[in-house]
Amino acid sequence: RKEVEQDPGPFNVPEGATVAFNCTYSNSASQSFFWYRQDCRKEPKLLMSVYSSGNEDGRFTAQLNRASQYISLLIRDSKLSDSATYLCVVRFQGGKLIFGQGTELSVKP
C-alpha cells in the first residue's frame, strides 16, 4: 500500500462546477499536509497547506481528518485555468515529504 493515496483521475468537469479531491495517508504520526499543483511538463508548486481546523483560500477549501487519516481539496466555480494535476503531500516523521500519485483535473468550457 502506498503511503499517500489519491482518487484516480482524470476528472473532467464543466466551467463553474464544484469538484472535490480526496487523499488518504498511512502513517498516523504524520505531521503536516499540503496540496500542490502541477501543470503539464512543469514542476509542482505549493497550492495550500492543510490545517487541522480546515482552511480556505478563495475558491479552494482544504480539510483534514486526522482520525480517518484523510485530506480533501474542494474547488468551487472551476475555471479553465484550474486544469492541472493536484498532488496531495504529507510530511512524515523525520521530515520527508511524500507525494501522492496526483489527480488530473480538466475543466472544459
Added chain:
Amino acid sequence: GAGVSQSPRYKVAKRGQDVALRCDPISGHVSLFWYQQALGQGPEFLTYFQNEAQLDKSGLPSDRFFAERPEGSVSTLKIQRTQQEDSAVYLCASSPPGGVEKLFFGSGTQLSVL
C-alpha cells in the same frame, strides 16, 4: 533572485552508462530533496538532506543510486550502470530554514536511458 537550478535539462544515456545530475538550490536553503517522477505519476521520494547531512535515503531504489551534498549547498545525484527503468524526470527541491513545508522545485532533469 535565482530559483533552484538543475543541470543538465535533458540527458540521454546508453544502458550501463553512469550519469550525474546536479542541483543548485536557492541560496540559504537548508533542506534539499530529490524526487523521481515517471510519466503520469506523482514525484517519488528518493532522498533528503539537511545542510550536508543526508537524513533519509530510504527512497533510493537500489545501490546504483547515490546522492551527496558535501558542503551543504550544491547536490549531485549519481546513477551508476543506468537501466531503462531509470528513465524519468529527476526533480530537486529546496526549502528555507523553518519552512520545509514550501518546496521550491527546479525544472528537473529528464533522463532517457536507451
